[in-house]
Amino acid sequence: MARQNTVFKEAYNRYAAALRTDTALPSEPEIAAQLGVSRSTARAILTRLSEEGIIRWNKRQKTVLRQPTDRDLFPSEETDSLHDIIERSFMQRILADDAAPGMQINELELAREIGTGTTSVREFLIRFSRFGLIEKRPNSHWTLKGFTREFALELADVREMFELHSAAEFGRLPQGHQAWTDLAAIRDDHHAMLADINQRFRDFSVLDERFHLLIHRASKNRFIADFYDAIAIVFHYHYQWNKTAARERNERAIHEHLDYIAALESGDQAAIEKACRAHLHSARQTLLQSLPQLATETA
Amino acid sequence: MARQNTVFKEAYNRYAAALRTDTALPSEPEIAAQLGVSRSTARAILTRLSEEGIIRWNKRQKTVLRQPTDRDLFPSEETDSLHDIIERSFMQRILADDAAPGMQINELELAREIGTGTTSVREFLIRFSRFGLIEKRPNSHWTLKGFTREFALELADVREMFELHSAAEFGRLPQGHQAWTDLAAIRDDHHAMLADINQRFRDFSVLDERFHLLIHRASKNRFIADFYDAIAIVFHYHYQWNKTAARERNERAIHEHLDYIAALESGDQAAIEKACRAHLHSARQTLLQSLPQLATETA
DNA sequence: ATTTTGTTTTTTATCTACAATAAACATTTT
DNA sequence: AAAATGTTTATTGTAGATAAAAAACAAAAT
Numbered sequence: 001m002a003r004q005n006t007v008f009k010e011a012y013n014r015y016a017a018a019l020r021t022d023t024a025l026p027s028e029p030e031i032a033a034q035l036g037v038s039r040s041t042a043r044a045i046l047t048r049l050s051e052e053g054i055i056r057w058n059k060r061q062k063t064v065l066r067q068p069t070d071r072d073l074f075p076s077e078e079t080d081s082l083h084d085i086i087e088r089s090f091m092q093r094i095l096a097d098d099a100a101p102g103m104q105i106n107e108l109e110l111a112r113e114i115g116t117g118t119t120s121v122r123e124f125l126i127r128f129s130r131f132g133l134i135e136k137r138p139n140s141h142w143t144l145k146g147f148t149r150e151f152a153l154e155l156a157d158v159r160e161m162f163e164l165h166s167a168a169e170f171g172r173l174p175q176g177h178q179a180w181t182d183l184a185a186i187r188d189d190h191h192a193m194l195a196d197i198n199q200r201f202r203d204f205s206v207l208d209e210r211f212h213l214l215i216h217r218a219s220k221n222r223f224i225a226d227f228y229d230a231i232a233i234v235f236h237y238h239y240q241w242n243k244t245a246a247r248e249r250n251e252r253a254i255h256e257h258l259d260y261i262a263a264l265e266s267g268d269q270a271a272i273e274k275a276c277r278a279h280l281h282s283a284r285q286t287l288l289q290s291l292p293q294l295a296t297e298t299a
Numbered sequence: 300m301a302r303q304n305t306v307f308k309e310a311y312n313r314y315a316a317a318l319r320t321d322t323a324l325p326s327e328p329e330i331a332a333q334l335g336v337s338r339s340t341a342r343a344i345l346t347r348l349s350e351e352g353i354i355r356w357n358k359r360q361k362t363v364l365r366q367p368t369d370r371d372l373f374p375s376e377e378t379d380s381l382h383d384i385i386e387r388s389f390m391q392r393i394l395a396d397d398a399a400p401g402m403q404i405n406e407l408e409l410a411r412e413i414g415t416g417t418t419s420v421r422e423f424l425i426r427f428s429r430f431g432l433i434e435k436r437p438n439s440h441w442t443l444k445g446f447t448r449e450f451a452l453e454l455a456d457v458r459e460m461f462e463l464h465s466a467a468e469f470g471r472l473p474q475g476h477q478a479w480t481d482l483a484a485i486r487d488d489h490h491a492m493l494a495d496i497n498q499r500f501r502d503f504s505v506l507d508e509r510f511h512l513l514i515h516r517a518s519k520n521r522f523i524a525d526f527y528d529a530i531a532i533v534f535h536y537h538y539q540w541n542k543t544a545a546r547e548r549n550e551r552a553i554h555e556h557l558d559y560i561a562a563l564e565s566g567d568q569a570a571i572e573k574a575c576r577a578h579l580h581s582a583r584q585t586l587l588q589s590l591p592q593l594a595t596e597t598a
Numbered sequence: 599a600t601t602t603t604g605t606t607t608t609t610t611a612t613c614t615a616c617a618a619t620a621a622a623c624a625t626t627t628t
Numbered sequence: 629a630a631a632a633t634g635t636t637t638a639t640t641g642t643a644g645a646t647a648a649a650a651a652a653c654a655a656a657a658t
Contacts, residue, residue, distance in 0.1 A: 002617040003641050007438060027632055038620040043633090059633065060627080082642075108609065117643040118610085119418060123425055130429050132521045139306060139610065139649060154520040161460045221453040222431045223526065301647040302611050326602055337650040342603090358603065359657080381612075407639060416613045417640085438619060438640065601658075608651070618641075625634070 010079040011035045012045045016054065016068040025055065025062035082116060086124045089114045091237040094133065094144055101146030105134060131230045147238065147291055156284040159231060160277075162224045163215065167260075167276040170218035171269055179218060180265075186211050187261045194254050197247070204250040205239055211257055215264075238290065249286055256282060309378040310334045311344045315353065315367040324354065324361035381415060385423045388413045390536040393432065393443055400445030404433060430529045446537065446590055455583040458530060459576075461523045462514065466559075466575040469517035470568055478517060479564075485510050486560045489553050496550050503549040504538055510556055514563075537589065548585055555581060 015035055025031065025046075032042035050057040054068050090110065093099060111121045125142055128134060132151065136142045145151065173179050189207055193200050209232055216228045239246075256279040263275035314334055324330065324345075331341035349356040353367050389409065392398060410420045424441055427433060431450065435441050444450065472478050488506055492499050508531055515527045555578040562574035 002615075002643065003619085005618055007619065029632075039633095040619060040621080044619090106609075119612095119642060119644090122610085123422065123641090126422055126425050130525070132525070140651090141609075151521075154522060157464070157518075157520055158522045161464060165456070165460060219456075221456055222450075223453055223457045226429070226431070227522070301613060301645075302649085304648055306649065328602075338603095339649060339651080343649090405639075418612060418614090421641090422611090439621090440639075599658105601656105603656070604654080606651105606653070608649105610647105610649075612647090613645085615643085615645105616641100617643105618639100620637100620639070622637070623635080625632100627632070628630085 004078075004082065006079055006081050007037060008041050008044050009074040010081075011037050011041060012048060013073045013079055015045055016049065016072055019049075019054065019064050019068060021064050021067050023064050025064070027060070082120055083124065086114055086116065086120060087128075090124065090128070094146070095237060099144060099146065101144060101148055103144040103146075105142035105144055107142075130226075131234065133234075149288065149291060152284075152287050152291055155231065155234070156280075156287060158227060160280045160284075162219070162227060163212070163280060164273060164276055165221075166216045166219040166224060167264065167272050168269060169220075170215055170264055171267055171272045173218060179214060182214055183261060183264060186214065187258065190254050190258055190261070194251070194258075197251050197254075201247045201250045204246075204253065205235065208253065208257075209235075252282065253279070253286075303377075303381065305378055305380050306336060307340050307343050308373040309380075310336045310340060311347060312372045312378055314344055315348065315371055318348075318353065318363050318367060320363050320366050322363050324363070326359070381419055382423065385413055385415065385419060386427075389423065389427070393445070394536060398443060398445065400443060400447055402443040402445075404441035404443055406441070429525075430532060432533075448587065448590060451583075451586050451590060454530065454533070455579075455586060457526060459579045459583075461518070461526060462511070462579060463572060463575055464520075465515045465518040465523060466563065466571050467568060468519075469514055469563055470566055470571045472517060478513060481513055482560060482563065485513065486557065489557055489560070493550070493553050493557075496546070496553075500546045500549045503545075503552065504534065507552065507556075508534075551581065552578070552585075 015031070026034075028039050028042050028046070031046070032039040035042060035045075046055070046057055046062065049055045049068075052068075052072060054064065054066060054072065056063050056065055093110075105125070107118050107121050107125070111118045114121070125134065125136075129136065129142075132154070133145055133147070134142050135145055170179065186207070193203065193207060213228065213232075216224055256275075260272075260275040260279050263271040266272075314330070325333075327338050327341050327345070330345070331338040334341060334344075345354070345356055345361065348354045348367075351367075351371060353363065353365060353371065355362050355364055392409075404424070406417050406420050406424070410417045413420070424433065424435075428435065428441075431453070432444055432446070433441050434444055469478065485506070492503065492506060512527065512531075515523055555574075559571075559574040559578050562570040565571075
């Protein structure tokens with residue numbers, strides 16, 4: 001088959017889950033905009049909802065007849081985009097214990113294992129290569145460079161340059177700027193999490209990402225933003241595999257964030273730089289400690 | 300057809316051009332290594348050279364019978380890799396006057412215009428997207444972000460962060476390091492070019508790239524190296540279109556480079572930072588001035 | 599024993615085809 | 629007239645096929 005209708009299925013699930021009985025639905029363009037899909041897909045969703053007897057649809061009249069149940073929704077395997085499936089599968093592979101740096105990556109084999117065509121795998125690898133974890137020799141195979149100590153150090157160096165830059169820019173934002181409100185909200189979330197740290201320490205990574213993303217947006221630089229995407233992906237998958245001492249690590253990080261936030265709010269550039277450096281220094285240690293032992297040895 | 304044999308043709312041309320009558324040729328693996336291709340391709344080259352009566356080939360005996368002429372070589376259109384063809388064609392397009400930021404990029408149209416399949420164009424665009432000049436909306440078209448003022452400023456900011464870092468690292472390289480020898484050679488090349496600046500100012504861009512590449516290698520950071528690739532591509536194509544005041548601009552840059560080199564050689568970190576900043580500041584101005592007028596206006 | 603050549607297999611690069619999705623165009627309704 | 633719906637067209641995303649190129653294996657020569 002040429003293409004899975006995952007966009008349709010995923011949007012269908014989202015829309016069905018939000019339906020409330022006896023309400024009237026808006027126009028097709030509006031539904032499409034709400035879901036972030038084209039009107040063609042929105043119509044396909046309405047068609048199916050109608051066929052399933054969930055809504056009555058006649059031109060402008062669209063009324064919800066009944067609440068959809070779980071059985072009306074598509075199973076989650078069918079709603080994942082191919083890109084996500086490949087990404088998960090690939091990350092699992094390269095974070096597995098037997099994935100040694102220097103290992104060859106075979107497009108065809110990967111495609112077969114995931115159950116997909118080679119084109120999609122190729123395109124994924126090309127996109128993924130920007131994260132510096134794999135490398136290609138033209139007309140030949142990809143090589144896994146891996147989560148090595150070098151990788152962590154290079155990543156940390158660039159991260160520090162970028163974040164110092166972004167933090168300084170953040171400190172220069174004018175008073176009424178939206179970012180200050182967002183920062184205050186994030187500060188409160190930190191306090192809330194700290195109050196219940198034993199239960200909630202696992203949620204820290206989400207908060208961490210929100211915080212750093214907010215900082216980086218202040219620099220309004222596409223290269224910095226792109227790099228932060230890379231960091232986010234790496235951290236996302238990497239920390240799923242390395243959960244040692246998460247509570248202590250996260251609690252310490254929260255305190256550092258609070259210092260950092262206070263410095264930002266003070267507007268004192270020297271204080272900002274100091275707090276930022278302090279946090280980045282310990283973030284670097286955390287990253288280095290979380291490396292898989294195998295990868296630390298090899299180059 | 301599935302794939303053009305451009306690797307073969309390009310390597311054939313290279314090898315044929317270097318042949319000298321009555322010499323004996325080395326073993327197949329050695330030829331392959333010299334040319335940077337596989338032995339299969341090397342054998343294909345030997346087979347053709349033999350068929351064309353340019354060499355006599357019998358197992359280990361390989362003697363050059365006659366000097367190949369220009370007519371023995373493949374025409375240059377047939378030796379360019381598809382990737383290069385697409386890159387040139389695409390850059391020409393986005394640097395053309397009517398390429399306004401915000402413009403849609405159509406894969407199929409591009410492919411037809413270049414005379415290639417859509418897959419190759421897609422893959423090129425994905426690779427190219429890391430340079431921040433184009434952006435994709437999923438399930439929809441690519442958008443040209445263009446050589447805008449924002450692009451130049453963001454590029455320059457990151458460039459400055461990276462180069463200051465690399466220059467500082469360079470200053471810390473140990474005495475006997477190869478980089479110092481390379482730097483001295485580049486210094487001499489600068490003096491040589493300066494002595495004959497009216498004739499040679501057009502060659503500066505090559506020297507410029509060599510110099511900055513040498514600096515960046517000192518940081519041993521894959522992200523910095525990758526970013527410099529982006530800069531190099533952008534400059535390579537961009538300056539082909541913008542040649543105003545090249546002589547003055549390049550002469551000034553040479554002087555700045557020489558100051559910069561002297562600072563590096565002094566090992567004085569404060570002096571390095573100062574010279575580096577001075578050069579980067581004027582490089583930024585040059586970049587901003589070279590922007591096409593159209594792109595400066597729009598966001 | 600190692601290197602070289604001969605032969606076969608594997609893998610990549612690229613094209614083409616087609617369903618899903620988006621976008622454009624035409625008609626109807628408010 | 630503007631917005632919604634109905635219909636058609638264009639474009640993207642993905643699979644599958646195939647020649648080129650690389651890599652692996654086998655036999656022969658130093």
